[in-house]
Amino acid sequence: xxxxxxxxxxxxxxxxxxxxxxxxxxxxxxxxxxxxxxxxxxxxxxxxxxxxxxxxxxxxxxxxxxxxxxxxxxxxxxxxxxxxxxxxxxxxxxxxxxxxxxxxxxxxxxxxxxxxxxxxxxxxxxxxxxxxxxxxxxxxxxxxxxxxxxxxxxxxxxxxxxxxxxxxxxxxxxxxxxxxxxxxxxxxxxxxxxxxxxxxxxxxxxxxxxxxxxxxxxxxxxxxxxxxxxxxxxxxxxxxxxxxxxxxxxxxxxxxxxxxxxxxxxxxxxxxxxxxxxxxxxxxx
Amino acid sequence: xxxxxxxxxxxxxxxxxxxxxxxxxxxxxxxxxxxxxxxxxxxxxxxxxxxxxxxxxxxxxxxxxxxxxxxxxxxxxxxxxxxxxxxxxxxxxxxxxxxxxxxxxxxxxxxxxxxxxxxxxxxxxxxxxxxxxxxxxxxxxxxxxxxxxxxxxxxxxxxxxxxxxxxxxxxxxxxxxxxxxxxxxxxxxxxxxxxxxxxxxxxxxxxxxxxxxxxxxxxxxxxxxxxxxxxxxxxxxxxxxxxxxxxxxxxxxxxxxxxxxxxxxxxxxxxxxxxxxxxxxxxxxxxxxxxxxxxxxxxxxxxxxxxxxxxxxxxxxxxxxxxxxxxxxxxxxxxxxxxxxxxxxxxxxxxxxxxxxxxxxxxxxxxxxxxxxxxxxxxx
Numbered sequence: 001x002x003x004x005x006x007x008x009x010x011x012x013x014x015x016x017x018x019x020x021x022x023x024x025x026x027x028x029x030x031x032x033x034x035x036x037x038x039x040x041x042x043x044x045x046x047x048x049x050x051x052x053x054x055x056x057x058x059x060x061x062x063x064x065x066x067x068x069x070x071x072x073x074x075x076x077x078x079x080x081x082x083x084x085x086x087x088x089x090x091x092x093x094x095x096x097x098x099x100x101x102x103x104x105x106x107x108x109x110x111x112x113x114x115x116x117x118x119x120x121x122x123x124x125x126x127x128x129x130x131x132x133x134x135x136x137x138x139x140x141x142x143x144x145x146x147x148x149x150x151x152x153x154x155x156x157x158x159x160x161x162x163x164x165x166x167x168x169x170x171x172x173x174x175x176x177x178x179x180x181x182x183x184x185x186x187x188x189x190x191x192x193x194x195x196x197x198x199x200x201x202x203x204x205x206x207x208x209x210x211x212x213x214x215x216x217x218x219x220x221x222x223x224x225x226x227x228x229x230x231x232x233x234x235x236x237x238x239x240x241x242x243x244x245x246x247x248x249x250x251x252x253x254x255x256x257x258x259x260x261x262x263x264x265x266x267x268x269x270x271x272x273x274x275x276x277x278x279x280x281x282x283x284x285x
Numbered sequence: 286x287x288x289x290x291x292x293x294x295x296x297x298x299x300x301x302x303x304x305x306x307x308x309x310x311x312x313x314x315x316x317x318x319x320x321x322x323x324x325x326x327x328x329x330x331x332x333x334x335x336x337x338x339x340x341x342x343x344x345x346x347x348x349x350x351x352x353x354x355x356x357x358x359x360x361x362x363x364x365x366x367x368x369x370x371x372x373x374x375x376x377x378x379x380x381x382x383x384x385x386x387x388x389x390x391x392x393x394x395x396x397x398x399x400x401x402x403x404x405x406x407x408x409x410x411x412x413x414x415x416x417x418x419x420x421x422x423x424x425x426x427x428x429x430x431x432x433x434x435x436x437x438x439x440x441x442x443x444x445x446x447x448x449x450x451x452x453x454x455x456x457x458x459x460x461x462x463x464x465x466x467x468x469x470x471x472x473x474x475x476x477x478x479x480x481x482x483x484x485x486x487x488x489x490x491x492x493x494x495x496x497x498x499x500x501x502x503x504x505x506x507x508x509x510x511x512x513x514x515x516x517x518x519x520x521x522x523x524x525x526x527x528x529x530x531x532x533x534x535x536x537x538x539x540x541x542x543x544x545x546x547x548x549x550x551x552x553x554x555x556x557x558x559x560x561x562x563x564x565x566x567x568x569x570x571x572x573x574x575x576x577x578x579x580x581x582x583x584x585x586x587x588x589x590x591x592x593x594x595x596x597x598x599x600x601x602x603x604x605x606x607x608x609x610x611x612x613x614x615x616x617x618x619x620x621x622x623x624x625x626x627x628x629x630x631x632x633x634x635x636x637x638x639x640x641x642x643x644x645x646x647x648x649x650x651x652x653x654x655x656x657x658x659x660x661x662x663x664x665x
Contacts, residue, residue, distance in 0.1 A: 034299065072292050079296070196300040198334040198357065199347035205293040 337400025379406015
């Protein structure tokens with residue numbers, strides 16, 4: 001029996017959220033949440049591995065850390081086919097950076113899933129895009145990790161991983177237990193997530209067995225505070241404002257080109273990395 | 286009293302929205318040129334239980350509650366009301382009467398292929414001289430040694446062109462004073478489909494006349510007991526009204542959403558038209574009616590789920606949702622101006638689709654009758 005842990009995260013459905021200037025974290029409650037698209041691809045990979053192994057050969061546990069509202073994505077994971085859903089939720093976990101998130105997820109896996117053979121994560125979440133939790137979790141668990149996988153295949157007690165880096169396709173094998181992050185936007189549609197079947201939602205809620213675990217259940221110190229324990233401090237979050245000055249050149253073509261070069265030649269030259277005035281155009285094709 | 290949707294209903298809505306936005310929206314305008322639904326789209330919907338919304342899991346359905354059902358129909362209709370119509374009619378007046386009145390054998394024979402989407406349901410009450418007057422049915426079912434032989438013509442049958450399992454209201458010679466309901470399969474000799482109606486709206490749905498000429502069916506294809514037609518019909522329509530209310534609400538919501546974004550984007554007199562008080566008043570009126578519709582609809586669905594009577598509640602929801610759909614789509618076209626009258630903009634389709642929600646599954650006048658009857662027969 002292969003025990004697969006899929007780490008999933010709830011992200012806001014909108015692209016821009018207000019943030020809390022005191023904590024430097026996003027005000028996630030201001031928007032509807034959804035399962036992070038990259039994590040959903042990781043769950044899809046787990047479901048395909050399970051299907052490929054045959055009945056009762058694999059067991060999928062979806063785990064998330066987040067506020068109580070994140071319970072929804074665990075029901076969604078169960079609706080999609082995960083065997084178990086676990087939400088790690090406690091006010092003391094609020095404000096965790098990637099390092100503390102990995103620490104808390106690691107506490108759960110070491111303490112409650114000692115048989116975990118394969119840990120899958122999305123390569124990066126759509127709201128913070130750090131791509132750090134997966135590798136950091138592997139460090140916490142002291143297991144090998146491969147990031148940005150396109151395709152997985154179980155070979156004995158190894159996992160064969162295909163990933164696309166620059167213009168190369170890499171094929172690697174890694175002993176299990178190990179951790180793999182699934183590419184967040186692969187060109188291949190192998191792990192394009194399936195749609196949720198309505199009967200799956202009904203069954204998941206009827207069972208109603210998503211497990212909620214607080215800090216005490218995980219064995220965290222009673223004074224643990226993820227925000228103050230996080231080594232990363234966000235100083236500021238803002239949308240960059242780019243000032244654009246638009247100018248429409250008019251008149252005869254020669255006049256327009258002359259004006260362009262006279263007024264903007266230096267900017268264009270610096271952007272192109274060569275001096276337009278001295279460049280010999282005769283050699284150009 | 287909690288007005289917030291529960292987590293399950295939120296997830297159901299997101300689930301349907303994701304499918305509808307990705308798979309249906311890109312094709313909705315093309316589908317409107319109809320009739321018929323793309324085969325590959327229907328194939329994608331089948332394993333996701335869209336054709337067995339409330340059928341129990343052991344018969345291949347999703348086993349959803351009525352509020353979830355209303356949410357599904359609302360969200361599909363927000364993108365394509367004609368497909369929402371197919372879904373709601375199939376599930377509510379197609380499958381539901383078999384679940385409610387059918388024998389165990391009938392449920393096991395007819396429901397699994399329907400819930401799998403392999404056999405689409407249709408409900409045949411309306412005839413040339415019957416509709417709001419359900420007692421005017423002239424289709425006859427003659428008793429024979431082996432079962433019944435049906436003769437008659439049904440008109441304006443939703444899903445008519447694609448139906449597989451058909452509930453037919455007919456008067457039998459054994460109980461001539463009251464109608465009965467018979468289950469006819471589309472491969473039965475003597476059954477045929479007429480021309481697809483050229484309708485104002487819901488153009489993707491192949492609404493058609495259905496002909497029954499010496500259509501012989503086995504005796505065990507009678508639904509419920511002989512003469513129970515009116516009871517089955519009214520019960521089916523109570524459920525159907527929740528679906529049509531949800532459909533109308535989906536159309537209204539779609540028209541409203543388009544209107545809000547258009548009003549923010551459309552510039553006149555060097556400012557977005559949303560800055561004008563007239564447009565703001567329109568949007569406020571639309572929002573109030575949509576919200577009231579949604580509350581009435583969910584109350585009716587909750588009544589049904591709790592086992593309480595819901596006939597009047599469903600009629601109120603259907604009446605208000607359909608009136609809202611007409612009013613909101615009309616204002617949506619008005620806000621869009623000339624563009625709203627063009628087929629390039631979706632509000633034109635919503636405007637055409639909305640009207641019929643005041644007509645089918647009981648006209649608004651019939652809904653008022655149902656509501657008034659309930660008021661006047663309450664114990665004082």
